[in-house]
Amino acid sequence: MIAICIAGFIGMFSETALNIALSDLMASLHLTTGTVQWLTTGYLLTMGVLVPVSGLLMQWFTTRQLFMTSLSFSIVGAVVAALSADFSLLLIGRLLQAVGIGIVLPLLFNIILVIFPVEKRGAAMGTMGLVIMFAPAAGPTMAGLMIQYLSWNYIFWFTIPFLLLSLFIGARYMQNIAAITKPRVDWFSILLSTIGFGGIVFGFSHAGEGKGGWADPIVIASLAFGIIALIVFCLRQTTMKQPMLNLQVFQYPMFVVGLTMVFLCFMIIMSTMLILPMYFQGALAMTAMAAGLTLLPGGIVNGLLAPVTGMLYDKLGPRFLVIPGFAIIAITLWMMTGFSDDTSTVLVIVLHGLLMIGISMVMMPAQTNGLNQLPPHLYPDGTAFINTLQQISGAIATAVAASIISKGMASYLSASTNPAAEAEKASAMALGSQNAFMFAFIVTIAGFVISLFIRRVKAEKSAERQMPMH
Template identity: 35%
Template sequence: MKNIDTQPVDINGKSFERSGFVLVLLLGTFLTIINQTLLVTALPKIMNDLGISAINAQWLITSFMLISGIMIPTSAFLLNTITNRTLFFVAMVSFSIGTLICALSTTFNILLLGRIIQAIGSGLMIPLMQTLMFLVYPAERRGEAMGLVGIVIAFSPAIAPSVSGWIVDHYTWRYLFYIILPIIGVNLLLAFFYMKNIINLTKPKFDFFSFLLSSLGLGSLLYGIGVAGNVGWQNKISWITCVIGIVIIFLFSRRQFKLTQPFLELGVFKNRTFTLSTIIVAIVFMTMIGSEILLPIYTQSLKGFSALQSGLILLPGALVLGIISPIAGKLFDKFGVKKITMIGMFILALASFPFLMLTKDTATWWIVCLYSLRMLGMGLVMMPLATAGINALSNNLISHGSAINNTVRQVFASLGAAIMVGVMSSTVVKYSNENEDVSSILRGLNNGFMSAFILIVIAFILCFFIKHSVYTKEKS
């Protein structure tokens, strides 16, 4: 326990203040992640202002997820090639330039360009933050560290629709970007003093073909899933691009196992704890993102709530998640991963089941309570499991583990939305054609939540195979 209170050291052996370092990382990541869902409730205003269709407007969100997802695997190579301090500034400056372009944009194309540049910074920032948080804390306090990470990763996208709804109701949508700019400036100033280099560079050889395969494969897969989420799985483009993406990712994977210095070390999947935890967290995360899409459809289509009101219904759950994440981290450090994960999954399953039986008259307070209870369960599951998975890797593999962990989560988040919305849409079409008395939209929503419940049960079963040990390194 002697290491708990010691300060971290940089690559030159000099100790530095952990709190300032962590603040810079978390604030930078918060700003980048909140932009993933910041425009959700603002799209109608943007459509009217710029005179664009709903399909074009959706690309402001889809392109951000797409580019961000492509950049994440590259971060593992960059973290071993460029000092982490330099990479942090590259990510944040890229994000700030994109934000400024968005704020000043007068056409759809300029706004889209700004979103793409923003996404480059975001894709680098998320795995950078996770890797550095692991390395700046000793193993016995990594649960605490990932509890803080959990606040940012899960809390940011959850509160974004509410914040966005309030801003666009009172001001122009451009304030969504104007407000962020000065905060970015403050964070860059803090980084100048507090960001230190803590990773010893190995400077691996850059394999352009691996980079190309990674970008094309992930890009095709995420694009196909995005198309399915927007227009449904019956669209041939979605299936074709998904298949192309999977084939290219397979070719990328084969190449990595042949290289002496892989672009992305896929050997981490030989580690059972890492593999299981990554899969479980990804499944749980996909049900969270999918539910955050279905619930506003329910409250707006069947209860007649505004976008802002719908966002506010999700807000208590987001607050619960923000509160429980650091607590879950400390519980993980004290009791290990097995107990806390099983309790969390039980709560998540218990709170998810009633969503299968929603009616038009279901009380709003009941929905808020159930959703908050779901987020409590997720908070007890996601970060402890993610911590256990990466904790099982040696320090030289943490950057690769973080990149893979975030890439899988990004793909599954897009897939979750596409599956749940797809199930809902196909059900609506079926019962609309049969002229059923029961609301087709309600049936669709119930079936969408049913698909989420099935996924949660699968994740629950997988939790039984997780080992209790937190700190033991497996051979990778």
């Protein structure tokens, strides 16, 4: 657990740390906005393509093989990115990192489901929540400090010692926890999955870049091909004896409820993680480092609460956490819709902290409860669906939030008598942020309504150890 949690932490850290360095990269490598965006889009796209295949990989390769492979990709990717002097090498390093995290995240879920009994899974998932939720929050803060005093290359150098430590611990202690069945590989299903999930992630990511927006033919074509491929993929899985992704997981109602809430919760997380740094720098005139430090308290609160909410789930079940959690998120986001260009930094930090408290009450309990209803042979498929939909929800949320901010700013500046003034630009960013927070609030209301249907799963305590450690 220590080995794979370190690997997961660094993977999630890498996913967000580079975002705050994009402006610095554009200046040092002479890149356009559309070009530098591929460092994020390519990362999401690689994970969106790879994660759906993770269920199949777990049935073909041992836990140790997958773990060592994922760490190898992550380490090589970090070294290549750290040494890169041009965009091409940096992108290659970034994609290699995405392959590593795309393997390790589903593996982390599956290990917890197999080795921990039902009554202790909440606490174990809470520990994982500390990793998954704190790392993205810490990423921008650490990156801001490195950019301020060193250079963007050190964002990658920073991760390498931790990855080597994880590799050393894993090589010594990691055990194989599942039987290898080696089902037949259906290459057509893999192709459909790649086009489907990849097309949707790419389409939404490209829409958020601002070049033509949602009317861009590339966006329309990507989403259309992605949706059609996914429909064909799902139809094919229902007719196969050994499907690549087993759609039987959707026969379990609490898994569907949990999956939906995780999808919506991740949209809230990713949209606010885009909105807040833009609001800090564009409306409140903060530096990148100050913006990162402002986000840090909320990230620490979320990380510390994740194990606590996991243990509370074991004792109380999901309803006493998830429903109040969505209520806290809704109230906080409603207050954030009132942010202006002179809002107190203290108020921003307090509200961000409350937002993170609500998210910690929802994310892991909903996820744990949903996965608990699945029988052991469907664990790889359930974790693959959850991790894949997180990538899709992240792409959707960032694209929609970016579009809303852009349109809000354009609307304000078009009516301004002096659109070039810095004060007017700050007011425009504040208005765009208000509209984007309203979008996150609407998503939260949908999550709150769905949370009313959640109930505790009564899983069999003897079921989870069917795959002995060896």
